[in-house]
Amino acid sequence: MSLSDTSKSGAPYGLTMLYPAFVVLGLVFLLSAPFLGVYPIFLMKVLCFAVMASAFNLMLGYVGLLSFGHAAFFGMGAYVLGHTMKEWGLPPMGGLALATGVAALMGLVFGAIAIRQKGIYFAMITMALGQLVYFICVQAPFTNGEDGIQAIPRGTVLGVLDLRDTLTLYYFVLAIFIFGFLVIYRTVRSPLGQALKGVRENEQRMISLGYPVAQMKVLAFTISAALTGLAGATKAIVFQTATLTDVQWQTSGEAVLMTLIGGIGTLFGPIVGAGIIITIQSRFASMGSWIMVIIGVIFVVCVMAFRKGVVGTLLESGKSGPSASSDT
Amino acid sequence: MTDILGVPLPLLFGQLLIGLINGSFYALLSLGLAVIFGLLNVINFAHGAFYMLGAVVAWLLLTYFGIGYFPALILAPLIVGALGVTLEKTLLSRLYTVDHLYGLLLTFGAALIVEGLFINLLGVSGKPYNTPQVFAGGFNLGFMFLPAYRAWVIVASLLVCFGTWLMIERTKLGSYLRAAVESPELVRAFGIRVPMMMTLTYGFAASLAGLAGVLAAPIYTVSPIMGQSIIITVFAIVVIGGMGSILGSILTGLGVGLIEGLTRLFYPEASSVVVFLLMIVILLTRPHGLFGRS
Numbered sequence: 031m032s033l034s035d036t037s038k039s040g041a042p043y044g045l046t047m048l049y050p051a052f053v054v055l056g057l058v059f060l061l062s063a064p065f066l067g068v069y070p071i072f073l074m075k076v077l078c079f080a081v082m083a084s085a086f087n088l089m090l091g092y093v094g095l096l097s098f099g100h101a102a103f104f105g106m107g108a109y110v111l112g113h114t115m116k117e118w119g120l121p122p123m124g125g126l127a128l129a130t131g132v133a134a135l136m137g138l139v140f141g142a143i144a145i146r147q148k149g150i151y152f153a154m155i156t157m158a159l160g161q162l163v164y165f166i167c168v169q170a171p172f173t174n175g176e177d178g179i180q181a182i183p184r185g186t187v188l189g190v191l192d193l194r195d196t197l198t199l200y201y202f203v204l205a206i207f208i209f210g211f212l213v214i215y216r217t218v219r220s221p222l223g224q225a226l227k228g229v230r231e232n233e234q235r236m237i238s239l240g241y242p243v244a245q246m247k248v249l250a251f252t253i254s255a256a257l258t259g260l261a262g263a264t265k266a267i268v269f270q271t272a273t274l275t276d277v278q279w280q281t282s283g284e285a286v287l288m289t290l291i292g293g294i295g296t297l298f299g300p301i302v303g304a305g306i307i308i309t310i311q312s313r314f315a316s317m318g319s320w321i322m323v324i325i326g327v328i329f330v331v332c333v334m335a336f337r338k339g340v341v342g343t344l345l346e347s348g349k350s351g352p353s354a355s356s357d358t
Numbered sequence: 359m360t361d362i363l364g365v366p367l368p369l370l371f372g373q374l375l376i377g378l379i380n381g382s383f384y385a386l387l388s389l390g391l392a393v394i395f396g397l398l399n400v401i402n403f404a405h406g407a408f409y410m411l412g413a414v415v416a417w418l419l420l421t422y423f424g425i426g427y428f429p430a431l432i433l434a435p436l437i438v439g440a441l442g443v444t445l446e447k448t449l450l451s452r453l454y455t456v457d458h459l460y461g462l463l464l465t466f467g468a469a470l471i472v473e474g475l476f477i478n479l480l481g482v483s484g485k486p487y488n489t490p491q492v493f494a495g496g497f498n499l500g501f502m503f504l505p506a507y508r509a510w511v512i513v514a515s516l517l518v519c520f521g522t523w524l525m526i527e528r529t530k531l532g533s534y535l536r537a538a539v540e541s542p543e544l545v546r547a548f549g550i551r552v553p554m555m556m557t558l559t560y561g562f563a564a565s566l567a568g569l570a571g572v573l574a575a576p577i578y579t580v581s582p583i584m585g586q587s588i589i590i591t592v593f594a595i596v597v598i599g600g601m602g603s604i605l606g607s608i609l610t611g612l613g614v615g616l617i618e619g620l621t622r623l624f625y626p627e628a629s630s631v632v633v634f635l636l637m638i639v640i641l642l643t644r645p646h647g648l649f650g651r652s
Binding site: 096143144146147149150151153154155157158159161162165166168169279283286290318319320321322323324325326327328329330332333334337 | 453590593641
């Protein structure tokens, strides 16, 4: 029944030992990437979506709830940042904090409504709530409707870091990415994270053990929504726009696909997935709406034949002998 | 002229009529979703795409083969149904042993493929589909003018909805279906081919969506994206009604259509969100839906 067999069966001992090496390698790559000729804007887009997909995975992979409404947090994060920085003249940190706070509040409300049903209903309810936010954004004055918020100033962080400089912006975004990742890592490893995994495996048992299951789910959803809002706000700084695309259901679908292709319930899967999907999108950008067909085909192939995703499959193939129980 | 709450009567009935028509489409779609969910435990994301396909196939038949409305009313649902059967048989049926969410994700991907293909083929702009000659004109009911085609859409979809309900509740085939929903293993042990039944059920529900698409073609313009937004509304309707009952999903579909119509009249800004607000209210008061079972 479980969506993430990899984390249930535990990571293989050998590969787990190598994890610090992978993390260091990944960090070195990300730190040096702008000097290796990788287009920084592209990388920043990957990092933003990686935060969103990781936050989404916190719900799907570790609680077993599929949210199809994460675009609402992502898009609203972008709008709040755009509005507060452009109209109110807030500095980036203020805009980011407000955007994250608004998304967290929305997550709290969405979560409280959506956890009244579970499983497959949860997906439909979150999607409907996301569509509600979309229609509000279409009509509300602060979003500028179809035009969106354009030319958002990038500003200066704490009066020191001028984000108009692309390299400075890149390292700022990288820092946000690392922050987001650490929050998810801490949440998964915390007593809350362990209890949530218990809910995923056997909810009735956790209830009978006296865990406040409903509150735990809402709390996880709030954390997930807050980080998704942060991701959307960061994206708005990078691209200096906030539009209806950010809040559309297709964006929720992208978070689902990134997690699926990277590996549901793995810490690094959504990051790898974000890299793959953004690469495909920019590679085939000239093909217009064929990209929709390509995304659809990837969805079908992953669901039919590649359910563990890239990272999940790697963990599986590295397995030798009885595996040590560790959650990664 | 008679007014109700400051609204002229013909305007009120006009909006109620539009509401009833939308409600008929909602009913046809949510009925199909409920039947699929009951037997297959799958939320069919491709339902909006099937609805769109019904309309697009009817348009293609007319434009490229000169096949008119009435043959299309039979042909398009059959084609969409055949596509549904193929999807279930080749892909979906392999996912019944894994988490149900994968079925949802598969149909989501399938919907993207179908919609993407037709966007490339036809573009996103709507194509007009003329109302068939037989339905030109309408009836003057005294308090309002009822276009004949709209009357036909309401009558036809209500007949199909309640026909399906009767078939499930009153016939032998329907009793097999209801039994298979309760306990597939037991029904299988009696020698009834449950996998075949699942395939046909999926195909039938897909063709219902296709039929709704053909019926909608002359009212709305035919476009590859026409299924995208309606499916999310239908999801909300399914949550409002709860999926326990076939009749419940039909009635909820019609009711939501009417409420949308009234909202468009009294507070037009909220007409696109009223169904979602309704869903929130229902979730907070009756989490399993109006007709749902816990």
